[in-house]
Amino acid sequence: MKLQATVLLLFGFLPAISFADCLPVSEARNHIGETQCITGKVFRVKHGSRGTTFFDFCEDFRVCPFTVVIFPGHLKDIGDVRQLANKVIEVHGPLKAYDGRAEIVVDQLRQLGGEGARIPKLPKDYDVERKGKYSAGSFSLPKPPYTTSKKRQPATLPIEVPSVAGPAVEADPPQ
Numbered sequence: 001m002k003l004q005a006t007v008l009l010l011f012g013f014l015p016a017i018s019f020a021d022c023l024p025v026s027e028a029r030n031h032i033g034e035t036q037c038i039t040g041k042v043f044r045v046k047h048g049s050r051g052t053t054f055f056d057f058c059e060d061f062r063v064c065p066f067t068v069v070i071f072p073g074h075l076k077d078i079g080d081v082r083q084l085a086n087k088v089i090e091v092h093g094p095l096k097a098y099d100g101r102a103e104i105v106v107d108q109l110r111q112l113g114g115e116g117a118r119i120p121k122l123p124k125d126y127d128v129e130r131k132g133k134y135s136a137g138s139f140s141l142p143k144p145p146y147t148t149s150k151k152r153q154p155a156t157l158p159i160e161v162p163s164v165a166g167p168a169v170e171a172d173p174p175q
Contacts, residue, residue, distance in 0.1 A: 022090050022113075025057045028066035028102035032095045038066060038104065039090045039114065045082050053081055055089075066102045074107040079119040087115040 022039035023031065044056040051072030058064030068091050070078060090113030093104040106112065112119070 025064070025066045028095060032097045032102055035092075035094045037090055037092045037113070038095075038102075039088065040066070041088045042084045042086065045085050051075075055081075055084065055091075064101065066104075068104055068106055069098075070106045076122055078106060078109045078112070079121050081119060083119055084115070090114040 022037035025038060025040035028036070028038050040057040042055045042057060043059055044061070046054045046056060046061075048054060053070040053072075053075060054061070055068035056064060057066055057068075061067070070081060075081070091104050091106065092111045092113065093106065095102045095104060097103075104111070109117070109119075
């Protein structure tokens with residue numbers, strides 16, 4: 001019984017210990033070039049025009065000192081990040097400078113900690129390219145690589161070409 005209580009107590013303190021190692025969002029700029037753990041509350045999860053996903057840690061993203069970026073090719077490996085809005089997460093990885101702020105590019109689920117470590121997989125019919133539309137698509141036969149058409153033939157000239165010059169016209173004799 002004491003062993004179970006000790007184990008439960010130990011696991012109860014692990015999330016607090018892991019947050020102690022992480023830096024707050026406001027200090028991320030001071031550690032660019034280092035591999036760090038950053039913690040903060042995600043205000044918004046946004047999808048960019050080309051399927052890139054961004055986490056906003058401030059109400060106004062333009063003045064926020066830190067952001068998280070997930071490219072569309074990695075989203076299927078990470079899971080349904082839309083559920084991280086209004087949750088406190090940890091992000092582990094190398095801090096890079098981009099557009100005047102610090103950022104971490106997430107490409108694996110293990111880079112997320114805190115409440116971010118428990119996100120479900122993406123729905124099977126989720127399509128990053130089509131905002132708000134979750135469809136796996138429809139079946140259609142493959143199209144040929146190019147369209148075939150008859151080659152245009154040059155116009156054929158008649159065998160006998162009439163001469164352009166007509167009968168000689170004599171000039172009026174001088175009077």
